[in-house]
Amino acid sequence: MEGCALSFWIYMGVMSVFVGGVVRKVLASHISAMPSLVAWLAATVLLERLCTLCLPAFLVLAGLCAACCLYSSRQAPNLATSLPTEGKAVLITGCDTGFGHVAAKRLDALGFEVFATVLNLAGEGAQELQRTCSPRLTVLEVDITRPEDVQQALINTKAKLGMKGLWALVNNAGLCVNFGDAELSLISNYRGCMEVNFFGTLSITKAFLPLLRQAKGRIVTISSPSGDLPFPCLAAYGASKAALNLFINTLRHELEPWGVKVTTIQPGAFRTGLSSNMEHWEKQHKVLLENISPSLLEEYGEEYIQETRELFASHAATAPTDVSHVINTIVEALVSPQPQVRYFAGPGVGLMYFIHSYLPTTLSDKFLQKLFIKKQIQPRSLRKQNNLGKIHSLNNNNNNNNISSLNNNNIITSEK
Structure with a gap:
């Protein structure tokens, strides 16, 4: 039974x-x-x-x-049954390096008219795009956190498009300046992530929406699983992506009557941009130590923060460099007659969401902790408390042993 x-x-x-x-x-x-x-x-x-x-x-x-x-799991798009790319214009943000840089090349090769934004026109990434891509590709110097840059990009894009609308906006530009636990992360880190990942994306999306509505086009946003899942030590970055996810999902409902399709891509961990630069992690570590309060530094300890830096650097160093899965997904979202609302791009991302959605919180939390940042060192204050607890327990055991020994002696004396 x-x-x-x-x-x-x-x-x-x-x-x-x-x-x-x-x-x-x-x-x-x-x-x-x-x-x-x-x-x-x-x-x-x-x-x-x-x-x-x-x-x-x-x-x-x-x-x-x-x-x-x-x-x-997602396969590369079948271009034979996809929408034609000829005459379609796409604007991609954050093309200096990483996903944006590779996607700009790929979309140009497929026949799109690409507008690629970079932070520095004289930089290596911008120069490579201009050197290797077709004349259809236009490189624009845009800092999405500067309204004047966004408006100038809109003017330049309109001038080149003429009466034609914009088929797609690929929101790729992003920044992760977070380092360490939520309590240790500087307020400037939270503001920095929000300024780029949320407000910057919000600014450029709002600016180009009239052109997208005109073409009944698409918005494709590169987000992050950290906006949905509570990854340890990614509070600032995750909070900005969570805000972005909610904005994009709201936009998806509101733009449906206009015929504009809105898609979010959740990529796995890849080694791109600053994440592969060890000097970046050293700089973040130094800035944190210089700005954290002495009392907080005493409670956590330099060795705890040092381990976090090493774990971040190690995780970045072992992440895959082949971003073709993400690029294939971007292409699919742009050329598929019926793009999905959300794509998982990368090994294990779907499994992470499954565990987070369907398994008990205790199990999903342990999974994320083991998957990302495997901390071995406890904060200094906790180590002191544990040591005091062990000493107290040891003293209690000794006292109990002494009492037991004394009682045994009394029993033996009494029997004599």
Whole structure:
């Protein structure tokens, strides 16, 4: 009886997860939801059969994870059945390095008319784009946090487009100046991330919306899983991306009547831009030590902050450099007749979201802690408290042993 009851509850849990997943996907995919519906129902039927065999719970969980990974995997777009690129204009922000730089080259090669924004026209990234790409590509010097730069970019783009609208805006520019725990992160770090990742993206999106509405075009935004998942030591960066995600999702609803499709891409961890520069992490470490309050530094300890710097640098150094998965996803979002609302681009991203969405919080928290920043050193104050606790416990044990020994002696004396 107990075995049957356990099987029943496993069955109910699995079916609830997958039926909920079906409903969730259908509601999120307000366009062409049939492929998602078929895939989830097929997975549901398969696991329902597994449950009837009374398989152990861990096998069911493995099946869930495998189904999630298969579902979230994305292939390169089939250009034969995609929208034509000729005559379509795309503006991409943050093309000095990283995703934006590679995407600008790729979209130019596909025949798009590309407007690539960079921070420095004389920089190596801008020069390479001008040297290697076709005459269709235009490089614009734009700091998206400066309204005058954004307005000038709009004027230059309009002048070149003429009466034609803008097919797509790819919001790629971003910044991560966060370093360490939320309490240790400087207020300037929070403001810096918000200024670029949220307000900068907000500014350029609002400026170019009339051109996008005119073309019934698309907005593709490169966000981050840290905007949805509580990664340790990424509070400033994650908060800015969370604000960005909410803005973009709200915009998606509001622009639907205009025929503008809005997509968010959640990439995995890749080694791009400053993240691959060890001097960057050294500079961040130095700035933090110079500006943190003495009392806070005493409570956490320099060795704790030093370990965080080393973990960040190590994580960046081991991250993959091949960004083709992200670039393929950007292309798919631009040329697909029915782009998805959200894409996961990178190994393991779909699994992270699955664990965060469907498993208990305690398990998902442990998963993120083990996945990203594996801290070994405790803050100095906690180490002191633990040491005092051990000493106190040791003294109590000694006292108890002495009392026990004394009682035994008394018993022996009494027997004599």
